[in-house]
Amino acid sequence: MLRGLDIRDLLIIDRLELDFRPGLNVLTGETGAGKSILLDSLGFVLGWRGRADLVREGADQGEVTAWFDLPEGHPAHQVLEDAGLPGGAELILRRVNARDGRKTAWINDRRASGEVLRRLSDTLVELHGQHDDRGLLNASGHRAILDAFGELAALKQEVRDAWRARTAAEKQLDAARAALQRAGEExxxxxxxxxxxxxxxxxxxxxxxxxxxxxxxxxxxxxxxxxxxxxxxxxxxxxxxxxxxxxxxxxxxxxxxxxxxxxxxxxxxxxxxxxxxxxxxxxxxxxxxxxxxxxxxxxxxxxxxxxxxxxxxxxxxxxxxxxxxxxxxxxxxIDSGEAQIEELERAARQADAAYAEVAGRLTAARRTSALQLDMAVEAELAPLKMERARFTTLVDPAEPGPEGRDEVSFTVATNPGAPSGPLAKIASGGELSRFLLALKVCLTRDASSMTMIFDEIDRGVGGATADAVGRRLADLAGQGQVLVVTHSPQVAARGAHHWQVSKRVEGGKTLSTVRSLSMDQRVDELARMISGDAITEEARAAARRLITAE
Structure with missing residues (x-):
């Protein structure tokens, strides 16, 4: 769980320290206030590849420190052990970006590489950005999503092992045939x-x-x-x-x-x-x-x-x-070549049969998991105001390979009687966001070990739909910690903790500020999100109703 973030001299932030908490944390603010900079800063300290020009104008270097709570059994402990780094109940990451582009990282006050940071980040944070739903449009990733949902890793490993054995047997047979042909020629x-x-x-x-x-x-x-x-x-x-x-x-x-x-x-x-x-x-x-x-x-x-x-x-x-x-x-x-070829052909047939058997079991498991995923996603779509939508996972034959012999694709029908089709052609922007959220909820078996971040996942939706998205995010945050960057007052109202990002100008330079909101300040922020710059009593009343709505 992310407990805090300290940012110094990055982009338009001179000094900023945030203390995050369990549950749903929401960050709001006007466009351009610096909300995305917070995510850039978190990504920087986690070793993610991003923009190079991070150092604030006039500063020699930028620095980000993040600290996490690591409960017993958290997968980050194994990463630290494998890297020979000190562990414990608290994890402190610090990374510095010099003006000349050099980057230096520390993990629990020990120098570390960006690669170790990235391995740690895979166990700590899951980011769903504004364009993360592009992954849903790429059918090449659908099979991996289905396999993750069905927990098919062990069966996939069997398929990989069988494919390697099959490939090795075929190579050995081909080599023997070629050798016999060359020997026959001489x-x-x-x-x-x-x-x-x-x-x-x-x-x-x-x-x-x-x-x-x-x-x-x-x-x-x-x-x-x-x-x-x-x-x-x-x-x-x-x-x-x-x-x-x-x-x-x-x-x-x-x-x-x-x-x-x-x-x-x-x-x-x-x-x-x-x-x-x-x-x-x-x-x-x-x-x-x-x-x-x-x-x-x-x-x-x-x-x-x-x-x-x-x-x-x-x-x-x-x-x-x-x-x-x-x-x-x-x-x-040469004299015994034919007998050897026959033996290798027999071994190749056996390896092919073994691959076909385990690949067949993987196909059957994928079809079963596809039905379960379809039902799970549709169950999540109902509270997101898409109860009439249909989500179908297709498992079709494909060329055999180390991942099996299946092609997986997600199709949707957003209205009754409408034909199903690929997400890219059928779903609108707002529908894609909700499909994404539904999938992420279904794929998150245990959200307590990771911090989930949603960057404007509610774009393209409003009103009751935005309220449904907010409620589902709040439910998801009940298992652990969720950070949401949002422009939707309905989503922001569901937050257990609310931060406002704003800009100020000092000495001719624009700087970003983040502050934790009290209840009254939160009402005003929601009222601004509802009505704009002119905050009216009607907007405040609407904000209070959003916060107190069951």
């Missing part, structure tokens, strides 16, 4: 390439091994002679034989040296062991270099075949094995 190439690859059977790392083996065989003849000489120098006819002789001679002489040869003999044994390992390694190397000349030819042929096939397919030789695996997978997809 099947001959794939099968020929697989024959070559399977025949060669390349292995990862094989090229490097073959290249090293080829290089070793090519250099074998050059190094073999040197290695043989080294083996001879190390073997029995060389170092190994000489060390063996030395070892035997030292062993024979060791007994007469009192242990002085023990260490040299041990070192010689170790050296002979190391020498033996060296001889074994050289012998193995010679054996490895002992190759068949035809093996070199075979190695080169396979190496060149690997490299040639790699160049053909534009890959590295080590990637041929991976390429073969990929081609085999594509050929397997």
């Amino acid at each position: 099947e001959e190439f794939l099968r020929h390439s697989m024959t070559e690859l399977d025949k060669l059977a390349p292995l990862p790392g094989e090229e490097a091994e073959l290249d090293a083996k080829r290089r070793m065989m090519q250099g074998a003849e050059r190094v073999r002679e040197d290695i043989s000489r080294a083996l001879q120098a190390l073997g029995n006819d060389g170092a190994e034989g000489a060390m063996g002789d030395a070892s035997r001679w030292l062993d024979g002489a060791a007994e007469g040296t009192s242990g002085q040869l023990d260490a040299p003999i041990a070192a010689l044994v170790r050296a002979m062991n190391e020498l033996g390992e060296a001889v074994d390694g050289v012998e193995r190397c010679l054996e490895a270099l002992d190759f068949d000349p035809f093996e070199l030819e075979a190695t080169e042929e396979r190496l060149f075949a690997l490299r040639g096939l790699a160049r053909k397919h534009g890959v590295l030789a080590d990637e041929l094995a991976t390429l073969a695996s990929d081609m085999r997978t594509r050929l397997d997809a």
Whole structure:
């Protein structure tokens, strides 16, 4: 509930503080006095997009502060929690507009973005402006209105989920069909390439091994002679034989040296062991270099075949094995493609059937809600002096989509026997206002959590009809808080609290003023609205009758 509004240096307002109350709050005043500026100011602090030139002439910045009561369970608490902002029983919004256009906002004394303000405003205030009934003329919004009335959000979510599943299944099927077609177009190439690859059977790392083996065989003849000489120098006819002789001679002489040869003999044994390992390694190397000349030819042929096939397919030789695996997978997809397509077609049919089932339930629910809305609106039209009008919600087939497969439109017949038709063609301006009010009453399940604002909702009507509009607004305000900007004395008379907006000129500048009216002042204001500038006793008497009328 909106408790107060403080406006400083905005448009023609220098300083204005208003304390609002529960029930029906009415704002009246002459045209141009600044009533719309109050709504502009409230919209500014709530983050609504509006006019840019808000700062009062001569001021450096404009500022608006609004404060609200937030009862426990109010949806604004969740918005504050999601945004990481402090909560509590009172919500204070403040927004500043600098002369250069920069805007800064605070929520409970914490800096906040305009987006957070707008999310909060959706839970705090509902504005029905002078042109809000244009929404009734736009059939694209009728389905959303019906769904809100029927509380079909959960069922609509089921439809959205089913539509996403249906769309995903169709996309998967289309992708599989396209892939199968592309694979079919290159099947001959794939099968020929697989024959070559399977025949060669390349292995990862094989090229490097073959290249090293080829290089070793090519250099074998050059190094073999040197290695043989080294083996001879190390073997029995060389170092190994000489060390063996030395070892035997030292062993024979060791007994007469009192242990002085023990260490040299041990070192010689170790050296002979190391020498033996060296001889074994050289012998193995010679054996490895002992190759068949035809093996070199075979190695080169396979190496060149690997490299040639790699160049053909534009890959590295080590990637041929991976390429073969990929081609085999594509050929397997071709071979099993028809079976996969059948399975995906079955899944697509099932997803379509699931969508059709839940969309059908949504259609049935919308038709039921349409009948209920029609009765509810017509019940509201009677006290608004339109008891002979007929309101009909049509639910017709439409192209399937995430919101279902229904097209919803509101039609009216304002007189008995007259044909029904769209609101834009059938209803007059005053009738549109009353249709709007009736719809808003029907759609407002719980007005206690929001402040509802009606900006000249009573335009185009007068007399008993305006009185009926005022009474219905008062009934609606009994559930919470309603603010009404009005030029109708019948509507203003129904207010529990009355503010007058007026202009004054100070220092050559026009400024707007708002004051709360006492009972006598209220009578005079209503008398002015009835008779004009010249307030007569007859007008005052009429004003008193309006206020006291049951």
